[in-house]
Amino acid sequence: MAKNLTFFLALLSFLLPAASQQDGFSYSGFSGGGANSSNISLNGVAEIEHSGILRLTNETSRLLGHAFYPDRLQFKNATDGAAFSFSTAFAFAAVPEYATLGGHGLAFVIAPSKELEGALPSQYLGLLNASDVGNFSNHVFAVEFDTVQDFEFGDINDNHVGIDINNLASNASAAVAYFGYDGKKNELNLKGGHTIQAWVDYDGVGKVLNVTVSPFSSKPPRPLLSFPVDLSPILHLQMFVGFSASTGLLSSTHYLLGWNFKMNGIAQSLDLSSLPSLPQPQKKDHTFVIAVSATSVAVLIAVIVAAVYLFYKIKNADIIEPWELECGPHRFSYGELKRATKGFRDRELLGFGGFGKVYKGTLPDSRAEVAVKRVSHESRQGIREFVAEIGSIGQLRHRNLVQLQGWCRRRGDLLLVYDYMPNGSLDKFLFLDSENQPSNSLLSWDQRFRILRGVASALLYLHEEWEHVVIHRDVKASNILLDADMNGRLGDFGLAKLYEHGANPSTTRVVGTLGYLAPELTRTGRPTSSSDVFAFGAVVLEVVCGRRPIEPRAMPEELVLVDWVWELWSSGRWTDVVDPRLGGYYVREEVKVAIKVGLMCSHPAAPLRPSMREVARYLNGGKGEEVPDPPSPPVDFEGMSPVGFDAFVPSYPSSSFDKLSACSITSGRDVPVSAGSGKVGPLVYSTPHFRASHV
């Protein structure tokens, strides 16, 4: 009994100090506004958005925002006054008002007060002011993420991390970068508008402060900055810890998405994919204000407007033809979609593609979020046939397809209603270089591989698992959308058919995008499951390499992605093709499988490409699965082409694109290619060729 009691007391004394001493905390998002946001203290313009993101500044000039943990933390040993070790990991993003011009920066701060009274925005980052900068009685310690080069404080560039002690002239600084496991240093852009994770680790015994950044969830093997410093004289016994951000003449919206902190221990890294998503950028509203003084004029205008409105309404009434009623329950009324998209206003625009504009909408009744694609088409015949097939397209269901909810027809327009995919399309994540919308973060290898597996299973479903063979015809990165969990979902199935009904019946247009077009397709004009496989191969290589299938700005030998990958693969240097932004964070075996699959699928000879069933098996293969080496392409692409290209038709691969380049290499948009008018049969999208019919 006594023994039990002493054991219990020992256990208690072991547990108690840990429980009573606040030694760490964790925020994964800052839980949407209202009462629950009260456990972080904000001042300046800082606010918590509904999504749970903490916004420190917006795009207005000369603002500052602070966010601090509400209670003081003990930073030093009360007995000997030595600063404790601490460790923190946080995720932030700076979304600049003008794509490449940031303003001004964000800092992790340890300070004696939460308000930082008298602090200034702009180059002072909301930390200090002109009269107290450099004064050792400030007791302010900060790690700055600065996007403007201030000569006053000797900044090294407009994209740096600095360690600041009572001053904005940094004691140590470095251009923002992260080390990969391969030892390479990769540059990182603070103004890229995507989420960046940073770690600040202080070793109170060795008296070294490390700062590390990365676009990923896992911590790089080496810090960016490692600075010997004793924080004991700088910190008080108890201090507040938090963040400050400011804007200057130029401005960025600064967001904080998550924050872990641990005293005398190692803070856990944040899983970036489980944090709230960054808001989509809002397009600027152009509002026209019309002031009319005389009431008589106002009345006159009202009458005219009413008349025009009535006339318009009658003229544009939905046309319902008898055959449309047979297609099942999916028909939406135009008014409903108009309300859902707030009158198709520009602010709701998600993007546009070869078929028309895509708007975000919220259905008035169910409040469900949808994407409404507005397709304009001159040929009524095309729309009619397409709508006739919507009934069957609507039956396609797979977790990696973007579900079609319905349609609406109105004069020359066809409106297609799809499930809304909050993370947009894959291309926007792969190519962060262009002025694309900000994405939450660079895609990690895990995410990339999962997307490829998902899309492969969707294509397998279309080709072999549904009752008819469905050829997608337009597989490409911009048609792969990402749902809330970053699963890849194939969109636009069946749509390509619309375009194939050219005005002139003697020519059939081949639909597809340069770089994804199988060579035989331009000759026969007949899409097959094998031409889908070819396009999928292009997507696989794109995802592995983070490059477009045809990169007009690349060196000539790197212009055509598949050629380049082939070359490096055959010389055994395949690791050189992997997206350098992954910084070596990938699973070698998986990448190797993906490259093999990408090359196999991209084979110029259709019969040598694998089927989607094989592709899916390779990608999902366990360790035992042997993925064969890709068959080499013909040595002489011009002469020995196994599918017998004629002179007009582009052959595989390098020469193929030169001929087409004149029309659209730079735009990267769809190229209608006239195919020989010979024996091209009707291009029916769900011809019931039965299962085994593909090669």
Ligand SMILES: Nc1ncnc2c1ncn2[C@@H]1O[C@H](COP(=O)(O)OP(=O)(O)OP(=O)(O)O)[C@@H](O)[C@H]1O
């Ligand atoms: N269901 C959806 N949810 C969210 N965003 C979408 C959805 N569908 C499309 N989008 C957005 O709209 C953009 C345009 O889509 P769209 O499919 O029209 O163009 P595309 O794929 O680039 O070209 P194409 O018309 O040749 O297929 C996409 O890149 C994507 O960002």
Ligand SMILES: *[C@@H]1O[C@H](CO)[C@@H](O)[C@H](O)[C@H]1NC(C)=O
């Ligand atoms: C803030 O409050 C939420 C909910 O009350 C809680 O889950 C979270 O741990 C708190 N965070 C901190 C840092 O105290």
Ligand SMILES: *[C@@H]1O[C@H](CO)[C@@H](O)[C@H](O)[C@H]1NC(C)=O
């Ligand atoms: C705060 O959050 C907790 C759980 O996170 C929830 O149970 C509670 O209802 C919330 N309170 C308010 C006022 O929103």
Ligand SMILES: *[C@@H]1O[C@H](CO)[C@@H](O)[C@H](O)[C@H]1NC(C)=O
């Ligand atoms: C930014 O915040 C300030 C203060 O809250 C506000 O006055 C201003 O209108 C905001 N600007 C924008 C562009 O939202």
Ligand SMILES: *[C@@H]1O[C@H](CO)[C@@H](O)[C@H](O)[C@H]1NC(C)=O
């Ligand atoms: C504080 O310092 C004293 C003397 O160096 C040491 O005995 C004690 O363990 C330290 N306390 C903590 C919590 O580190």
Ligand SMILES: *[C@@H]1O[C@H](CO)[C@@H](O)[C@H](O)[C@H]1NC(C)=O
């Ligand atoms: C600068 O900040 C200090 C507090 O750190 C404050 O006392 C002082 O008044 C400020 N000076 C100016 C000019 O605002």
Ligand SMILES: *[C@@H]1O[C@H](CO)[C@@H](O)[C@H](O)[C@H]1NC(C)=O
């Ligand atoms: C530093 O600040 C303290 C208190 O604010 C002030 O008394 C002192 O004069 C300042 N030192 C300098 C060099 O400005």
Ligand SMILES: *[C@@H]1O[C@H](CO)[C@@H](O)[C@H](O)[C@H]1NC(C)=O
């Ligand atoms: C930091 O820089 C200031 C000068 O700007 C210098 O006085 C101070 O000693 C430096 N601190 C450390 C720890 O190097």
Ligand SMILES: *[C@@H]1O[C@H](CO)[C@@H](O)[C@H](O)[C@H]1NC(C)=O
């Ligand atoms: C800081 O980085 C160095 C390597 O540069 C490493 O040896 C050390 O353990 C790191 N310290 C902390 C506290 O992370």
